[in-house]
């Protein structure tokens with residue numbers, strides 16, 4: 001290892017955000033150790049980096065503490081992105097969601113403390129639950145449904161993760177930054193486990209009906225992975241963020257119906273838009289978030305974060321169309 005080069009561990013490094021982060025860190029000169037069990041992470045996400053001299057891939061679960069210890073020993077920092085994610089997966093496999101997202105994170109936080117690493121915990125806007133505030137700031141209340149509804153296991157587990165990370169910071173001095181991601185999207189994201197944008201783009205490109213759940217009037221603020229990845233690194237490198245939770249989300253609020261229409265337009269698809277009742281899409285009693293709008297001002301003041309990529313541009317990139325914007329991830 002060359003003198004001065006940082007060693008970063010990325011859990012979930014073969015996943016959608018993790019693989020983009022791994023690429024970005026390698027471009028910046030880091031040595032990167034990816035830990036992934038390839039359950040939802042995919043080998044092809046790292047295919048372009050397979051021969052990279054500063055990349056090590058460790059195949060295994062974050063529930064395996066010995067494996068994790070081996071991967072984290074000697075590293076400077078850990079970006080903890082490994083998680084069971086996707087509404088369909090969470091509903092189908094609540095136990096996996098709870099075990100991975102609680103015990104896996106407990107392992108990462110505890111080893112980061114023991115081995116002296118700086119840490120970033122990827123959390124989620126789901127922790128705000130059904131709070132439909134105009135702009136959710138980091139102090140906003142969490143409004144969750146019944147713990148017996150499996151759809152809430154993800155939000156519940158991530159809340160525990162944040163509490164763990166925060167307690168390790170306040171009681172033991174762990175330098176940890178918690179980031180709440182709001183619907184991060186971009187190339188390499190799979191629609192298999194939920195994730196509306198790649199699902200609808202895939203349906204549009206294949207000419208299949210585009211499945212919009214509920215009345216389609218629920219809204220989200222999609223953010224582009226190319227805007228988010230540099231912000232993750234800038235945040236963890238700023239000691240003023242340690243002990244904080246920081247929102248990172250998009251600037252444009254769009255309804256899911258409007259998203260489907262924009263995807264149809266951008267991809268010039270003939271697909272019909274089909275409204276699917278929540279009970280058929282997920283499970284009876286499913287509770288959706290009607291609205292989820294981030295207040296990004298804390299990230300703005302800490303690292304100058306501004307979500308730049310517009311929804312139409314994100315759709316073009318996900319659909320594999322030439323970009324209309326000159327900005328690339330590497331240039332930011």
Ligand code: UDP
Pocket residue numbers: 086087183194195196197199200211212213214218220256288289
């Ligand atoms: N959704 C949809 N069609 C799909 C998948 C999802 O209409 O094929 C809706 C989903 O019910 C939610 C929104 O799109 O209202 C965003 O869903 P996603 O699973 O991407 O993320 P969430 O914000 O729910 O975690």
